Amino acid sequence: MNKNWLNNAGPGTLVAAAFIGPGTVTLCTLAGVNFGFNLLWAMVLSILATIILQEMAARLGIISQKGLSEIISSEIHNPIINRLMMLLILSAIVVGNASYEAGNISGGILGLQTIVGEQKIHLVGYSINLLSIVIGVIAFGLLYIGNYKFLEKVLVGLVLVMSISFLITAFLTKPDIIGIIKGAFIPSAPEGSLLTIIGLIGTTVVPYNLFLHASLVKEKWSNQNDLKAVQKDTIVSIVLGGLVSMAIIISASSIEKGDISNASDLAKSLAPLYGNFASYFLGIGLFAAGITSAITAPLAAAYVVRGCFGWKTGMKTIQFRSVWVFILLLGVVFSSLEIKPIEIIKFAQVSNGILLPVIAGVLLWVANKKSVLGNFVNSKTQNILGIIILLTTIFLGIRGLNKVFEFIIL
Numbered sequence: 001m002n003k004n005w006l007n008n009a010g011p012g013t014l015v016a017a018a019f020i021g022p023g024t025v026t027l028c029t030l031a032g033v034n035f036g037f038n039l040l041w042a043m044v045l046s047i048l049a050t051i052i053l054q055e056m057a058a059r060l061g062i063i064s065q066k067g068l069s070e071i072i073s074s075e076i077h078n079p080i081i082n083r084l085m086m087l088l089i090l091s092a093i094v095v096g097n098a099s100y101e102a103g104n105i106s107g108g109i110l111g112l113q114t115i116v117g118e119q120k121i122h123l124v125g126y127s128i129n130l131l132s133i134v135i136g137v138i139a140f141g142l143l144y145i146g147n148y149k150f151l152e153k154v155l156v157g158l159v160l161v162m163s164i165s166f167l168i169t170a171f172l173t174k175p176d177i178i179g180i181i182k183g184a185f186i187p188s189a190p191e192g193s194l195l196t197i198i199g200l201i202g203t204t205v206v207p208y209n210l211f212l213h214a215s216l217v218k219e220k221w222s223n224q225n226d227l228k229a230v231q232k233d234t235i236v237s238i239v240l241g242g243l244v245s246m247a248i249i250i251s252a253s254s255i256e257k258g259d260i261s262n263a264s265d266l267a268k269s270l271a272p273l274y275g276n277f278a279s280y281f282l283g284i285g286l287f288a289a290g291i292t293s294a295i296t297a298p299l300a301a302a303y304v305v306r307g308c309f310g311w312k313t314g315m316k317t318i319q320f321r322s323v324w325v326f327i328l329l330l331g332v333v334f335s336s337l338e339i340k341p342i343e344i345i346k347f348a349q350v351s352n353g354i355l356l357p358v359i360a361g362v363l364l365w366v367a368n369k370k371s372v373l374g375n376f377v378n379s380k381t382q383n384i385l386g387i388i389i390l391l392t393t394i395f396l397g398i399r400g401l402n403k404v405f406e407f408i409i410l
Contacts, residue, residue, distance in 0.1 A: 010152045011216035011230070012237030014296055015054055015209045017159045020241050021293030022107020023100070024203040025286055028245050031196050032252025037176075037183030040246055042197045044184050046204035047242035049389045051235055052382065053205060053360060054213050056367045058230050061214035062221050063376050068214040068363070069307030075366055085358075086308050092355035093208050093304040094327070097297040101331025104297055108135045108290025109335065114283030129336045136332035139294045143324055146316035148219040155295065158288045159237075163244050165285030170247035172281070173254035180250060198399050204245070205393065207355045210363060212300040215307070227376070244285075251282065294331065298324035357393040364390060 031039045057068055064071060069089055076082045109131045113119075119130040142154055189197060217230055302323040305311075311319050364386040367378045378386065 010156065010220045010233060011058065011213055012054070012233035012235075013156045013159050013240075014152065014216060014292075015213050015234075016237045016241030016244075017155050017162075017289075017292035018209050018212060018296040018300065019050070019204050019206055020159075020162065020244055020289050021100075021104050021203075021297075022110070022286070022290050023103060024245060025107065025248055025289050027196070027199050027203055028248035029252045031200060032249040033255055035190050035193050035196065036253045037179045037250065038188050038190050039193060039197060039200060040180065040183035040249060041185060041187045042200045043204070043242055043246050043249065046201045046245075047238055049201070049392065050205050050209075050242075051238050052385050052389060053210060053363065054238060055231055055234050056363050056378070056382070056386070057210040057214045058217045058234050059227065059373065059376060060363075060366060061217040062227060062230050063224055063373050065218050065222065066214075067218075067303055067307035068211045068359075069304050070310070071214075071366055071372060072362055073308065073310070075369065075372065076362075085362075088355055088358065089211075089304060090308055093211060094301045094323070097208060097301040098327045098330050101294065101297050101327050102334035104290055104293035105132055105135050105139075105331045105335040106290070108287050108294060111283045111285070111287030111290055114279055114286065132332055132336035135291055135294060136328060136336075138291060139298075139328055140325070142295055143298065143328070144321070146314070146321070148216075148315065151295070151299075152220070155292055158292050159240075162285045162288035162292065163240055165281045165288065166244045166247040166251070169281045169285065170250040173251050175250045175253065180246075184246070195399075198396055200245075201392070202356075202396050204242075205356070205389075205396075207359050208297070208300040208304070210359060211304045211307070212296060215300075215303040224376070294328070298327040298331075301327050354397060357390065357397045360386075360390045360393045 028043075031042075060066075060068060060071060066074075069086075072085060072089070073082060076085055109129060112131050112134075116131075121128050121130060142151055145151065213234075221230060302315075302320050305323045306320055309319075311317070314320065364378070364383070366372055367386070368383065370377055
């Protein structure tokens with residue numbers, strides 16, 4: 001059974017790799033340090049919501065054999081709404097992934113630094129981080145090969161390394177099992193935890209993964225008879241991703257509140273308590289999280305652009321490669337020079353805050369169209385759950401925009 005899952009593993013695992021980026025790792029670290037096991041339930045709900053939405057996106061991809069942006073473009077017939085939607089998608093996914101790419105690479109750097117230390121050179125008045133270039137070269141090489149099956153195997157391997165690393169780290173901290181069960185299944189919101197709860201959900205249910213998943217399933221499968229394999233891959237992979245996020249929260253829960261702002265600080269704090277093994281495993285996990293996100297973010301952007309412009313081309317074409325090269329290059333430059341494009345990131349946050357509820361709503365609408373899915377449209381249960389998630393994403397979008405603009409409404 002395990003061997004069978006490994007043979008079918010792929011798109012779902014890549015989605016898990018994408019949402020467990022450095023931002024998720026950092027947020028889970030802070031959730032554990034500040035609130036212990038109390039917010040584990042938020043991750044459980046996040047994973048359930050992610051499974052429901054990603055299953056819809058994957059089903060659309062395998063049945064229609066189109067990417068999500070292609071389906072949206074073809075199903076919205078009003079030209080004004082169509083162009084506005086394409087503009088929003090391009091802004092949120094392409095600009096967003098470009099601005100977040102530096103963070104993905106920087107996360108991988110933090111993981112490597114835990115193991116090999118800082119590697120910087122000073123050139124023409126700038127301090128350049130060599131590890132950023134190393135990660136950029138690795139990501140470039142894997143993407144340039146342009147072979148989905150090869151890329152899938154590499155990313156599945158990295159996700160397994162990441163999963164084992166974080167799970168072992170959590171095990172080494174000897175957590176209270178009863179406390180974990182209570183935290184996972186009894187919701188609580190300690191004082192000051194609301195934004196962290198919203199953040200945990202927001203970093204797990206992400207718009208670009210819906211586009212990535214719909215595009216990737218048709219790279220691996222082309223027959224509607226494979227739908228069960230797609231669904232199994234989605235559920236197993238995302239649950240595994242959720243366990244990784246929970247393992248990070250559990251590991252961080254063993255540390256007293258202090259000067260901890262990211263997973264690298266957590267690794268340093270774990271070393272004197274649980275030995276260097278704990279910090280090394282955490283460093284390896286953080287490196288894997290950073291590099292997988294550094295690969296999937298440019299890849300997702302390339303698929304989105306291809307769908308928006310109707311390119312009928314593969315992964316090795318100049319158009320497709322030019323998109324991911326541009327995003328990867330920006331990430332390497334910003335991270336190696338330690339530049340934080342604050343205004344671009346704010347714009348990306350605004351775009352994503354608007355896009356997630358819009359795409360969740362459109363996805364729910366399209367998943368009920370027989371002209372697209374035939375007999376594979378949503379069931380009543382899927383629609384009820386989808387509506388609940390849609391309302392939640394609207395709430396998250398409003399809170400996210402409030403945070404960006406520093407307004408307080410609730």
